[in-house]
Amino acid sequence: MTNENERLELEKINNQIISEFSKTLEMFSLNKTEAQLFVTLYLNGAPMTLNEMRDALGKSKTAMSYSIRRLLEFNLVERVFQKGVRQDLYEARQDLYKKFMKTYVNRWLDSLNLQIDNLADIQDTMGNCPNDEKKLLEHKIEEAISFHRSLETVFSKIKKNDFL
Structure with missing residues (x-):
């Protein structure tokens, strides 16, 4: 028993x-x-x-x-x-740490690149918006792209610096 x-x-x-x-x-x-x-x-x-x-x-x-x-x-x-x-x-x-971190960082980078491209596409289609609204929206899109690029820089440094 x-x-x-x-x-x-x-x-x-x-x-x-x-x-x-x-x-x-x-x-x-x-x-x-x-x-x-x-x-x-x-x-x-x-x-x-x-x-x-x-x-x-x-x-x-x-x-x-x-x-x-x-x-x-x-x-x-x-x-x-x-x-x-x-x-x-x-x-x-x-080799758990390296595999998970590499996968995670690469997924973040792929996602960030996609989001940056999508935001840029939206920005390109804004030709028909009234001027005041267009300027505000362009500013917000630029801020969003800048935010995504900052994250991209961080994850690229992680990827580059032998953490993976």
Whole structure:
């Protein structure tokens, strides 16, 4: 009976680790399932199939498939080969800080560039606005672009300075 109690206690602790660690990862724009899956793969210590992931998290195989694709896109997991195993196997990459920071910074930079381009496009279409309104709107757009460029500078420095 003590073996069963020990197993249940270890399972409880494992679930607490997954819950807490995944909260941190959600701050990096992973959804809850993606974060839980990454932590599960990270803690598992061995590659897992989609079926094993499904069983470990109690989610659908479709949810696991979608989440693993997203984690692959972010370069947070990798597909691995094991002789004799027919199903795809995945494992978490181990260099967490660099991977998450690189992904996070690149996503911010992509988003900032898109916003700057969109604001500039809006500015270009303002030809039909009355002069007084146009000047105020142009000023506000310039402030918004300046704000986005300031953020872009900060994230570019982070990316450039060997933090990643």
